């Protein structure tokens with residue numbers, strides 16, 4: 219892994235949301251700290267999974283990577299070049315975000331052919347209709363669908379076919395990075411497996427850098443080369459997926475993985491809902507007033523005075539970067 223060349227780099231990303239005024243008065247807690255100082259990189263031909271409970275900031279990171287949400291601070295770079303927060307033209311095409319609900323991604327009144335020709339037209343990527351059709355056909359075949367799927371309406375496609383079609387539409391414009399927000403959440407187990415295999419193939423065939431946002435630990439384990447665990451807007455632990463998703467050092471990552479039920483630990487079981495995982499873990503503090511020091515300290519069995527006041531700086535430990543003052547003790551306790 220030493221010769222990994224970063225393709226996409228997130229540097230000190232931060233995103234705060236100012237809540238609307240209520241009763242004409244602003245209190246001290248009027249800002250949601252959705253993302254706080256998040257840094258990572260992804261190489262070409264690599265899949266990074268970002269996992270964590272609902273509300274930890276995963277989707278906000280995804281939107282900033284794709285240029286759909288302006289960072290409060292920090293930058294997104296591609297091949298060492300900073301991408302503008304508001305993107306157009308080629309910059310817009312390079313990082314493609316595919317969001318959770320594939321059915322909502324298509325205009326239900328227009329056919330699939332129109333949905334696939336449209337981005338080619340908008341970005342001026344084909345000389346004429348014949349060229350658009352050729353590129354559309356090539357791409358639907360790449361995702362394992364056939365020519366006749368182009369003639370259908372979105373309502374005529376199954377959930378799995380739609381999930382593959384949204385990927386086709388994202389691929390059409392020639393991205394170097396795919397950001398997938400919960401790509402398998404709405405699918406049943408056998409279709410999940412098809413999508414996982416497709417993503418692994420696309421990573422290898424096209425050399426894409428892929429960021430997968432998911433609360434399904436089992437899916438992350440099957441897909442990811444590297445993984446990051448987020449908690450209340452920050453990365454708790456990041457490193458090789460074989461380490462982070464199996465034997466993490468951060469006490470939060472360990473608790474998150476321990477909460478994954480038995481079926482999820484197998485290969486084919488249904489994923490557990492995010493709410494169910496959160497219930498097992500106890501209550502997450504509010505992102506409006508995150509705890510000082512290590513945000514996890516109120517729930518952490520290893521917390522000391524230092525944790526209550528000092529934000530832990532990520533440290534390299536046994537193959538992963540761990541943001542915990544007591545990561546070594548957690549390692550020993552395993």
Ligand SMILES: Nc1ncnc2c1ncn2[C@@H]1O[C@H](COP(=O)(O)OP(=O)(O)OP(=O)(O)O)[C@@H](O)[C@H]1O
Pocket residue numbers: 235236237250251252270271272273274275276277278279433492505
């Ligand atoms: N537009 C917004 N305005 C105000 N708060 C927001 C906005 N978008 C997100 N948030 C808040 O930011 C925090 C992070 O949200 P985000 O959707 O990124 O988390 P997530 O980990 O993707 O959760 P989920 O899996 O439930 O989507 C949450 O507290 C959320 O309520």
